[in-house]
Amino acid sequence: MFRRHPIVSVVTLAYLGTLAWLTLTPSNAGVRTFSLLQRVARSVQSNVGTEFLTFGRVEFAANVALFVPMGVFVLLLLGRRLWWVGVFAGLLASCWIELAQGVWLSDRVSDPRDLLSNGLGTVVGVLLALLVTWPAAHRLRQQSRARAARQSEA
Template sequence: MRGPTDAPRGRRRIALAALGVYGAGLLLVVLWPQHVDRDIVPLIERVHEWFPPVTHARVEFAANVLLFVPPAALLAALLRRRRWLVAPIGVAASGLIELAQDALLPGRTADLRDVLANGTGAVLGLLLALVLDWRRARRLRRAPGYDLAGARRA
């Protein structure tokens, strides 16, 4: 028989596994010897000709924001009571990535704008996790026969 804590433990395992897989992919992207977007630059330039607001700098910034949303949301789900740590962890991880790229990868360039974008993504990931938790709690409050912990009332 399942108890009220089984589901959160299961979700925690899934979040941890997803964070590990995403983290491995993220490391592959950030430690790739050359810029990973070099093949898409011609497409961005063609789009820019037709729609000038689309620039390489804006696409790169948006991509860096989006890159950190999923791991931040997953980390927020794991940290629960210490979620506030997600933003500083995201900024610190991004700073370390940029330092590693600068020191170890001659084909890559370190950029403070990447740290800003990644930090923004970390904050957005945290906000996403908070909204999802709020919606879940709201749904549970409205469900007949369930308390906030998700356990069936006697």
């Protein structure tokens, strides 16, 4: 994988490191500071017409967005035929993160809704990568069929 896609591999490793840092480091529960998500939710809620965007909804959307790259990177590294591995990898990573937060990180909260939002983000990432790579895959498939047809005629 690294030899075939060195840049995607390095970016994937950077993403996984950032994901681990965001989800598996202590959250400074004793300090009365508001997280970025809380500030965003309060700012959005203060506007007329966006009161429905509660912290829970903003957090759900952020968790979806956090796992979109997981689906994209796994599909790009392993190929379109193994799209399901991308979904499985995202769900497995999400389960592991929630387990770690529930068992080893006392200042973090393990939430089953995170499994749903992370899984949804991974599926969105896989679908996005399938959509973006479809033209190239279609072109390669047509070239392969044309080559096979020429060889069978000869």
